Amino acid sequence: MMKVIEADRQPLAKCPSGIPGLDEITNGGLPRGRPTLVCGTAGCGKTLFSMEFLVKGAVEYDEPGVFIAFEETAEELAQNVRSLGFDLDDLVDRGKLSVDYVHIERSEIEENGEYDLEALFIRLGFAIDSVGARRVVLDTLEVLFGSLSDEGILRAELRRLFRWLKDRGVTAIITAERGEGALTRHGLEEYVSDCVILLDHRVTDQVSTRRLRVVKYRGSSHGTNEYPFLIHEGGVDVLPITSVGLDHEVSRERVSSGLERLDAMLGGKGFYRGSSVLISGTAGTGKSSLSATFVEATCRRGERAAYFAFEESQNQIVRNMQTIGIDLAPHLASGLLMFRTARPTAQGLEAHLATIFRIVRESRPQVIVLDPITNFVSVGSTEQIKLMLIRLVDYLKLHQVTAMFTSLTHGGEASRAESTDTMISSLIDTWLLLRDTESNGERNRVLYVMKARGTPHSNQVREFVITPTGIQLVDVYVGADRVLTGSARLAQEARERAEILLRSQEVERKRRDFERRRTELEARIAALRSEIEVGEEEMLRAVEESYGREAQLLQDRNDMARIRRADSDRSEGGPG
Amino acid sequence: MSDDPGSMMSEGVAPEGGEPWRLRLYVAGRSPKCVAALENLRRFCEERMPGQYEIEVVDLLENPRLAKDDQIVAIPTLVRRLPEPLRRIIGDLSNAERMLVGLDLKARD
Known part of the structure; x- marks a missing residue:
């Protein structure tokens, strides 16, 4: 160029x-x-x-x-x-x-x-x-x-x-x-x-x-x-x-995305300060929620943030985020967070750019969000938007402002959704993709890290769950050849739990069976042993009796001999 | 050019009434063009309106501020201050015929 x-x-x-x-x-x-x-x-x-x-x-x-x-x-x-x-x-x-x-x-x-x-x-x-x-x-x-x-x-x-x-x-x-x-x-x-x-x-x-x-x-x-x-x-x-x-200073400092699990996916520390982050996804995949989470975390650290909303009003965003546990109102009150809402068609690309530049120059935010950049399509061609973003990204890098852009992609087809942003992806340091997965009659959101320059990042898909207390990233069920989310994931997990339970019950039963058999066998051993003992006693008794009888017989004979005095000599030297 | 037909004067007739013409010639030093312009102007006035004119010569080298104040760009510039309206002629005034037109002494073609 x-x-x-x-x-x-x-x-x-x-x-x-x-x-x-x-x-x-x-x-x-x-x-x-x-x-x-x-x-x-x-x-x-x-x-x-x-x-x-x-x-x-x-x-x-x-x-x-x-x-x-x-x-x-x-x-x-x-x-x-x-x-x-x-x-x-x-x-x-x-x-x-x-x-x-x-x-x-x-x-x-x-x-x-x-x-x-x-x-x-x-x-x-x-x-x-x-x-x-x-x-x-x-x-x-x-x-x-x-x-x-x-x-x-x-x-x-x-x-x-x-x-x-x-x-x-x-x-x-x-x-x-x-x-x-x-x-x-x-x-x-x-x-x-x-x-x-x-x-x-x-x-x-x-x-x-x-x-x-x-x-x-x-x-x-x-x-x-x-x-x-x-x-x-x-x-x-x-x-x-x-x-x-290409001359701007680069920072080694990291800023948290506001989501521990997401930071973990990005090498454990979040985004680089002054980098540009693109979140693309189809309608309703939670792009704004992710941006609001980031902005909220930024303000909680005591840094300033500017949120440029091109689709919704400030009040609408604040209200909607409150319902999912992201409270922006205190930061607006403290002045750390500022909103700029305007329809893209309100002015030309140049004027939008000028407005952003002015705000960056005057208010010195550390983080800005543009939500969504795709709305500029109504005031400029794709090429013009790209040029504008080049200028914007350069400017923001120069001022070490971390930028988050959201991009609305159309069509359910994943490959197409991803290719729409390819054009600007070269400008972007970290690219997060939010996607719908549809199965079993329900839609679930998943988050991928498509790219993260200068960061060892997770290649894993996370399920992106929006709860009344904020966003949660949940491990998806990764099976042999499929990824399960939502109720399918839950069902799969339940099935697995049941299987584990079944398996452990089986072991327990076997263990009990064996115990029983051992008891049985031991009882039989005990019975046999007592049988032996009984036999022994009888035998001893018989031996004793027989000894007793012989002694009696001898006694009796001696007694008889004494009585008969048949041989008195011998009888005096005899056992008596 | 004046829109009032009454102020239109015919050729060779000096301005009527007692008020003398007030002319100012802006020059820059004594360059040949400036010297020629002053000579041409004097000759013209003597011929057309003897005794009924005042010529003031302003040398911008001496009074450079006046160039801005009086909106002078070219040298020499002749300004007819009276009678009104204000008129300007730039050049060495070598063409007497054009002088008549420039000073509104003769109707333009």
Whole structure:
């Protein structure tokens, strides 16, 4: 999109214009001590552009200026630029600026013989001397072609004028009307050859876009693209698309999304500060709820947030978020949160951009939400929206503002929904996708992290459940070849719980069975053992009895023998 | 150009009434164009309205502020301050015929 801007080889003195962006494109500003031609169609902003050059010179660089106006009186001019915050009267009073309205009333003037424009030189010289001017604007010199009929004299005098300006060493802007097929109607580019800047104001579908191009810059490299520029409450801003975009500081600091589970999916810490986050999804998938959660968390940390709502009113959003447990009202009251609600069609893309820039500049929010960006389709083509977002993202990165954009995708088809945002996805650091899944007669929301630059992020899908106490991210049921959410997930989980219960009951039963059998067997062992014991006792008793009987028999025999005295000798030595 | 037919004057007739013409010639130093313009103006007035005119010469190199105050761009510039309306002629006034028209002494073609 843009040629590489090389470092200047030969040092050419430059005069910083003070117009944001222009000095980057021109590598430092306009050629110092030389005239620059600024041309464009009527209403392209030539006058405001050149006036900002003078005002910035006087205020920021201590270089007083002279404005020679050919079309507007000093009063008209002062009034016209007051809306940009320039107080010309004050600058004139402080001797920083001189405004001279050169007026030639054609009907009052008669030409007779030879003349020159020495009086104009005298006026200019006097004005330069009176304030010690280093900068001069001639707006629009071409009016002279309509006032004076002798073009030969005029051209000779213009050539002399430009030489004179160089001799005076002032950095000058000469404005000119764009001509048919030429840069200027009267060929002023012929005299001013050092630097030519072209301004353009196009209106497409009632939406205006201003662009600036450095057509020529002798002795200096410069950006050759057309750069968008804005005229807003604070003056003129030129927006170099890439030079800012890739030079901005990057932060390692992380900011929480407000959802612990989401932070966990993003490497455990949330978004990088100053990064841009895109949330895309079909209608009703919870994009605004996610944004509100983020904003609420931001304000709870004590940071400022700006919520740009292009679809709903502030009250509606606050009320709706309250029903899901996100209370924005205290933050609105404390001033940490500000809402800007506007229909996209209320103004052109440029004006929207200007509004956002102004709020970022003035209110310094750390977080902004644009909800949704897709509504801009009604005021610009996809390409224009992309360009606008490039500029916006660059600007926000420069100011370390974390941005969250929501994007409404259409159609249930997932692949299409995702491709709609592909166009802008290159600008986006973190891309979250909210999707409906439809099964078993119900819709459930799931959240994916499509991309997260510089973060190890989860590739898992989470079910996105909006509850009366806020958003919850729930693990989905991931089966062999399917992902289940909602009641299907619940049913699956119930089924699993039942299975587990069944399995444990089975084990328990088996255990009890075994216990019973063991008891049984042990009882039988006990019975057998008692049987053994019984047998043993009987046997012992029998043995005893038999011993007893033999002893009795012996006793009896002895008794008998004693009684019979059959052998008395033996009976005396006998056991008795 | 005056819209009032009564103020239209015929060729060669000096302005009527007692009020003298008040003419102011803006010059820048003594450049040939400025010198020529002053000579041409004096000659013209002597021929057309002797004794009935006042010529004031303003050198812008000496009074540069007047260039802005009196809206002067070209040099030399002749301004007819009276009679009204204000008229301006730029150039060295070398064409007497055009002077008549420029000063409203003769109807334009």
